[in-house]
Ligand SMILES: Nc1ncnc2c1ncn2[C@@H]1O[C@H](COP(=O)(O)OP(=O)(O)OP(=O)(O)O)[C@@H](O)[C@H]1O
């Protein structure tokens with residue numbers, strides 16, 4: 001028995017050796033021209049006998065440089081989720097920007113998957129380079145790839161439907177799992193050729209959610225619905241021919257939760273946040289570059305838009321500059337002064353309203369898509385209507401002073417209290433005075449460990465009463481100032497009238513004086529005239545009233 005086994009083994013061994021020799025001699029004995037057809041026939045034979053289709057997904061594609069294949073990434077995510085239960089050999093990876101361990105199937109491991117009753121197999125593979133070279137780029141050494149094997153009967157359904165399903169699911173998982181980032185734009189001055197990125201980022205870890213956001217429930221639900229509807233409407237936006245983006249304008253007094261709401265939005269949709277500081281953007285071109293450099297599934301935030309873009313100020317500056325330029329022409333050019341001037345100019349952003357409008361709805365804004373643009377402001381009335389019209393800022397959300405409903409959310413967050421005897425008092429006071437959620441929250445926050453809810457609520461009530469008193473005092477003060485101003489104005493008006501009257505009177509009296517004066521002058525003039533006439537009449541003696549007599553004399557009448 002053992003001898004026969006040994007015989008078989010030897011035979012198999014020699015057969016393999018023979019085959020290997022034949023394989024090695026194949027290139028020598030078959031001329032080059034025959035090799036192609038022989039290989040083709042061999043392939044046909046294999047595919048006839050072997051009814052499975054194999055698709056490979058390499059990690060790096062030849063024509064994509066060093067960029068990792070997106071399909072590979074998505075498949076990896078998909079398999080990580082589905083394979084960990086099946087595969088016996090797993091590999092633990094620490095994802096670069098997350099401090100969590102992710103399990104994935106080890107190389108040469110195979111797992112099965114099922115789709116609509118069709119069974120298929122995935123395997124992870126790696127080609128080790130035969131060359132003994134040291135390379136900086138992983139693709140040079142090791143070529144990882146996934147291989148999918150399935151029966152050729154299901155070719156259509158797998159290549160069309162299943163692969164799309166895998167890629168979509170993989171992408172969704174990567175969005176869910178990725179460490180989201182908070183980006184801020186670099187100052188243009190600090191951008192170097194070797195640091196091409198225009199944004200620097202940190203991990204986005206704001207804990208705000210819509211559950212913890214204090215505002216009216218209906219309003220909150222409406223915003224949540226709006227956001228979810230946006231994020232799931234890719235096809236709808238494509239159908240109506242609109243770029244897949246949406247603008248929100250958040251306005252309200254400081255401390256009412258605008259920034260908090262942005263964080264809650266990002267957490268709800270699992271988007272990245274790009275916090276755009278407009279004042280450090282040099283000009284419109286740079287603004288556009290920044291936009292192109294943002295990724296999909298992101299919220300671009302411009303906080304305090306009224307402060308960032310002072311258009312009137314810029315126009316004035318421009319005018320000043322022109323005047324300066326005229327002056328400069330006469331002056332000798334001083335290099336130090338020139339440099340200082342340039343630095344000053346750099347400080348002032350050249351971003352204009354039209355640049356910003358192009359940023360929001362220009363052609364480039366459609367690149368990448370699935371973006372939300374949020375503006376915040378404390379003074380909505382200051383903004384240019386062109387900026388906030390619908391289509392640009394599709395939804396205007398007002399965040400206002402703390403209402404009773406908002407207070408209840410804060411009480412739940414800060415004190416774990418859902419109802420309390422003091423709630424009624426707080427509600428009454430909140431109606432009578434306005435306090436921002438930030439102030440309410442600050443008062444609710446326990447100031448020492450072990451402080452109970454009552455103490456916090458009492459503190460809030462005290463603060464509300466103080467705020468009410470303060471508001472009353474302020475109103476009184478304002479009223480007083482108003483009254484004083486009014487009285488002052490009246491007094492001034494009265495004085496003005498008096499002055500005018502005096503002036504009029506003065507004018508009149510001087511007119512009268514003049515009149516009497518001119519009357520005298522007239523009399524004199526007449527007399528002179530008379531005298532003259534008399535003179536003209538040939539009266540030779542000096543013109544005094546006596547002259548009449550003279551005339552009489554002249555007439556020959558003697559008295
Ligand atoms: N509606 C709210 N719900 C929950 N917390 C809030 C709310 N409003 C304010 N807060 C709290 O107050 C703090 C300040 O709020 P936030 O920074 O969101 O205000 P803002 O409206 O952005 O103010 P500003 O206009 O000054 O930027 C937050 O850290 C948060 O804890």
Ligand SMILES: [Mg+2]
Nearest residue numbers: 258259303376
């Ligand atoms: Mg803010």
